[in-house]
Amino acid sequence: MKKVSLFILVFSSILVGCTQKQKEQSITEGPDYTQYVDPFIGTAFTGHTFPGATYPLGMIQAGPETGNYSWEYCAGYVYGDSLINGFSQTRLNGTGCIDLGDLLIQPFSGNKREDLRSKYDLVSEDASPGYYTVKLTDNDVHVEITAAPHVAFHKYTFGKGKAANILADFQSGLVWTEDRIHTHVLENEVKFENDKTISGYTRRKEWVERVYYFVITFDKPIVAKEELPKRDSREKAPRYILTFDMKNDTTLNMKIALSSASVEGAKANLKAEVPGWDFDTVRRNAKNEWNTYFSRIQIEGTDAQKNNFYTAVYHLFIQPNNIADVDGKYIGPKKEVSQSSGGKFYSTWSQWDIFRAAYPLYTIISPELIPDFVNSMLDYSEQQWHLPIWALWGQETYTMIANHSVPMIVDAYLKGFEGFDPERAYNEVKKSLTLNHPKSDWTIYDKYGYYPFDLVTVESVSRTLESGFDDYCAGLMAEKLGKERDTKFFRKRAEYYKNLFDPSTNYMRGRDSKGNWRTPFDPFELAHGDSSVGGDYTEGNAAQYTWHVLQDIPGLLALMGDNKKAAERLDSLFFTTEKSKNALSDVTGLIGQYAHGNEPSHHIAYLYTYLGQPYKTQELVRQICTDFYKNLPDGLIGNDDCGQMSAWYIFSSLGFYPVNPVSGEFVIGAPQIPAAKIDVSNGKVFSMEAKNISEDNKYVEKIELNGKPYAKQTISYKDIMDGASLVFYMTNQPQK
Incomplete structure (x- = not known):
């Protein structure tokens, strides 16, 4: 729930809040932990979260778009923007890349205007898990949205006595540049089946190339349809103004069901999940499902602590997303309709990020999900010939480095999870770590025992270090399965990190194919391989990445000489006053050179415990929790x-x-x-x-x-x- 800080809005906010709270209590079954969740946390600055309506692990994330065409709008929304462009049905949560934002709908009362973007009433904007609402002041429409796993349910209340219209924009989508809005749609079909039903599909390419199928149904008939002129000759999809026969009513209900496989799949999803027109029931179902996850952790603390904690749990379960239809069909890497081996197919896998803490947390608070997670990764790998690196809607982005599906699968196996075939899993792990793909050249890796920066020209140090952790994980699985030869092979690889440790500086440092160190060398210079910055590190620098030996912290500390020298090097990370000569948007939340805003730093505060100085860990954890959350x-x-x-x-x-x-x-x-x-x-x-x-x-x-x-x-x-x-x-x- 959003808090309004402006004093002049306090009284009206209280009235709105009381009414909203009474309504929420009336549709809640059992203890309501959603009262502590604030979907607006992270919607400004660099959080890149969104406040729309979504169902746990669902395909739908329906909500407002306030902007597009830049890194700031990866989620299509920035808190405090003055205009809402419309309401799309899919969204990424907290990422640093852009895609989705499918099927933009903008309701408006009265006559058509050239610009249908609308200002909105700040007091009326509110959100909770599974629900979003706002009043569009220019368009004179009260908007409410809720969600089922594959279905967005919109409820629009139009101005009394005014025409009820919507803009249905099939060309829109979240894209990197304004020009891309005209070219990202590669193919589109829109069919008006009758006066209450629209169906079709869109094939588009931004971060990945993918297809989504849709069916849109209304509870009122369309009485007028106007196709708007294309804004650019390259556009492949239409935009329509639709006007409805409201029959003296002011409320229009709309359901949008999606599928990655077919229009028939979208219709089946709609029939299975939202067969009727009861908005409150759909909202209640979403809310109750969210509470099943929140209720698994009951905490004590202040309201602020509960807000932060339960919002964090909320963000955890927005993804990965099950993109399989209710019958288990989906389109994966082969770009053909496939059948999930377990009935579900999870995608939106940000492995480079979530293997560190999010996935281990799933194994504790939602262990029932793990077999489907693993089987989804295996189904993917058998089509793609390697495990997902960063998969979106079943397609590979090849974003970030290494293959951290490996530790996720190995973690599940070592913890004793069942419901998947260990031999099948190991086969995909081994294949992913031995067959070359666009982000890994194992021939070079094994020849030199690291990635030389003259042969692998970007991220050579980070790729070596992170691949070494995957090797370590594969070795553990091989050992437990009794594969002695593979165990030795992966154990040897897991120590490649030692080949990049420069004892003269006590940093992990780039090395060329002749064994020469990168010169000149600045441990604070930031690098990003996916940009013009380049360099030997991934969204970081040597000061941060030196500590990225997750599999062997004692071995790393030993390389530094002794605990005293290691502690001095660790202190130099947190307490240095030196600044990087360059800046990266992903490297934020600095304490010295420690960057909590990016994942390679996330474990480092805990390393003081290994050095017999746990009080420093305790100080830093408090500082990070207080200042950065x-x-x-x-x-x-x-x-x-x-x-x-x-x-x-x-x-x-x-x-x-x-x-x-x-x-x-x-x-x-x-x-x-x-x-x-x-x-x-x-x-x-x-x-x-x-x-x-x-x-x-x-x-x-x-x-x-x-x-x-x-x-x-x-x-x-x-x-x-x-x-x-x-x-x-x-x-x-x-x-x-």
């Missing part, structure tokens, strides 16, 4: 990246974090909330309590596990899932 539209310091930023906050609030995501161990930090209980299934509950926690009491004095003193640096996945009780005793004094 606020319940405000600009409250996220970086892209939420499909839930990874949010997962870091959830774990850190609970007091631990998966530095090595497949180890089954979580490094202990310091909790940020007084208490939490997690339903870990099978009737078991994991509980955490932080006694005496306060603004000053941010340090951990001692820990108890199941009522006994606990001195280990980690807590295991097994302990958590067995329903352990973890108690922190907090103090204002660092325990040095």
Whole structure:
């Protein structure tokens, strides 16, 4: 729920809020955790989240568009913009790239205007999980939107006595540049089946080339249809003004069902999920489904803490998205209709981000999803010949580096998840790490034991380090499956990181094919391989990436000489006053050179625990949670990246974090909330309590596990899932 900060709006906001709260209570079954979720968190600055209506892991993200044509509008919305362009049905959450924004609809009362963008009433704009509403003041329409997994349900209330119209823009979509709006649609078909039904498909290309099929139904008949002139001769899709026979009513209901496979699939999705016209029932179903996920973690804390925490859980479950129809059909990498092996096919996989914390969190709070996640990745790989790197709507973007589907699959296998074939899974893991693809040249990698920067001209250091973690994971799986030869092969690779460690600087440094170090060398110079910046690192620099040896932190620290030297190097990251000579939009949330706004830094604050200085971890975790996670539209310091930023906050609030995501161990930090209980299934509950926690009491004095003193640096996945009780005793004094 959005908080309005302007004093002059407070009284009217209270009245609107009271009415809204009463309505929400009337459609809620059981405890309502959605009251703590604010979908507007992260919709300004660099969070790139969106406030529209969506269903957990659903295909639909329906909501307002306020802008387009730039990095700032990856989600199509920036809080505080003055105009709403319309309401589209799909959206990316927290990403740094642009796509989706399909089927833009803009309602308006009265006569057509040349520009149908509309100002809106700030007080009326509100959102909660599964619901969005706003009053378009120029267009004189009250808009409400809710969602089922494959269906967007719009409810428009038009001005009394005025014509009821909508602009249906089939050419629109979220794109990088204004010129692309005319060319991104490659093929389109729109069929008016009758006066209440429109169907068709669009093939378009922006981040990926994909097809979506649609069926649009109205509860009032269309009485007039005007096709607008094309704005550019290259446009392939139409725009229509539709006018409706309202029969003395002011409310028009519209349902838009999508499918990646066929129009028939879209119709089947509509029939299965939203057969009638009861808006409140659809909204209630979405809200109740969201509450099933929120209720799995019950926390104590202030309202602000609950707002941040449950909004983080909300962002976690917006994706991945099940793009399979209700019958399991979908279009994947082969670009033909396929049948999911498990009935669902999850895509929107931001693996480079979510393998770090989001996926390990799924294994704790939603373990029932893991088999379908794994099978979706395997189905994909058998069509694509490698596991997804960054897949959107079943298509590969080849964005980011390495192949971090590998640790996700291995994590599931090592934790004992069933419901998928381990041999099938390992076959796809091995294939992905041994057959060349556009982001990995294994021939070069194995010949030199690293990626030389003269042969792999961008991101050579980052690719080596991140690929090494995937190799480590593959080795663990091979070992458990009894594949001795493969185990040795991947274990050797997992130590390639040592070949890029420069002992003269104590940094990971680029090296050419002759073994020469990159010269000149500036550890603070930022690099980004997907841009003109280039360089040896991925959205980062040597100061940050030196610590990216998730599989062997003790080995990395040993390379630095001893704990004292390693601590000095780590201190130099957090406490340096030196600045980078260049800037990147993805590298934000700086503490010294630590960049919390980007994922390669996410584990680093926890490394002080390995060095016998856990109090520094505790200080930094408090600082990050306080400064970089606020319940405000600009409250996220970086892209939420499909839930990874949010997962870091959830774990850190609970007091631990998966530095090595497949180890089954979580490094202990310091909790940020007084208490939490997690339903870990099978009737078991994991509980955490932080006694005496306060603004000053941010340090951990001692820990108890199941009522006994606990001195280990980690807590295991097994302990958590067995329903352990973890108690922190907090103090204002660092325990040095």
